Amino acid sequence: MRRILIMLLGNVFLGMGVSIFKFAGLGNDAYNAMMMALSDVVGIPYARFFAIFSVGLFVIELIAGRHFIGLGTIINTLFLGYIATFFYNIWDFIFTKPGVLLTRIPVMVIGVIICSLGVSMYQRPDVGVSPYDSLSLIMDKKLPKISYFWCRMSNDVICALVAYFAGGLVGIGTVIAAFGLGPIVHFFNIHVTDKLLQTEKHSEN
Known part of the structure; x- marks a missing residue:
């Protein structure tokens, strides 16, 4: 149950981070940038389109990477878009969107x-990865x-190109998400998530 709780909190934080990225207006991570751009093109709300498209990718995961499927896969597929939309609406209601670059960058850093x-919290418990994340693993x-x-x-570049040609926002946030998340995720793996998981092991012992 602790691993599931950590995964659920991870998806909440991930959705919150995506919403802050969007609020900064400097470009989301490649996959979400593509989801936002394509949802605008087809006229379907981002959260619903995210779930529909991810279900399509889930078929690939089911066929070629079934061992990557778990509860985390389902939660991320069906609910991440709605979590991101929920938090974005809160920020949009409470705060004024940052205008100049000097105010957008700190917001983006918080999002990162x-x-x-x-x-870290969604992937480290090893209870399933999202269909998009599974593509690279497969x-x-x-x-x-x-x-x-x-x-x-290669997957991120394809998503970024699709987002760009679909009229989506691809910017410095997209680049930082592609190259900068890894080291920070690793930091949180060691100093936060692994310690939470070790607490679980000690409790079991």
Whole structure:
């Protein structure tokens, strides 16, 4: 139950981070930037489109990466878009959107930190990964000559290009999400999530 709770909190933090990224107006991570752009093109709300598209990717995960599926997969697929929308509406109601770059950058940095904490807490308990995250893991397994880094990077680049050509916002936030989240996620793995999971192990002992 502790691992499930950590995963649930991770998805909440991840959705919050995505909403802060969007509020900063400097570009979201590649996948969410694509989801937001395509949802505008087809006229379906972002949260609903995110769930529909992710269910499509889930079919691939079900066929080629079934061992990556867990409760975390379901929660992320069906609810992350709604969590992000919920928090974005709160920020939009309470705060004035940052205008100049000097005010947008600190907001984006907060988004990076919270997203990283969310990713760490959602993935580290090992109770299932999202369909999009599983794509890189599946590619890494099926294409042993290509490292996970390049599998992930190729997927993110494709998403960023789709977002750009669909009229979405691709900016400095997208670049930082692609290259900057990893080290911060690793920091939270060691100093936050792993300690929470170790507490679980000690309780079991």
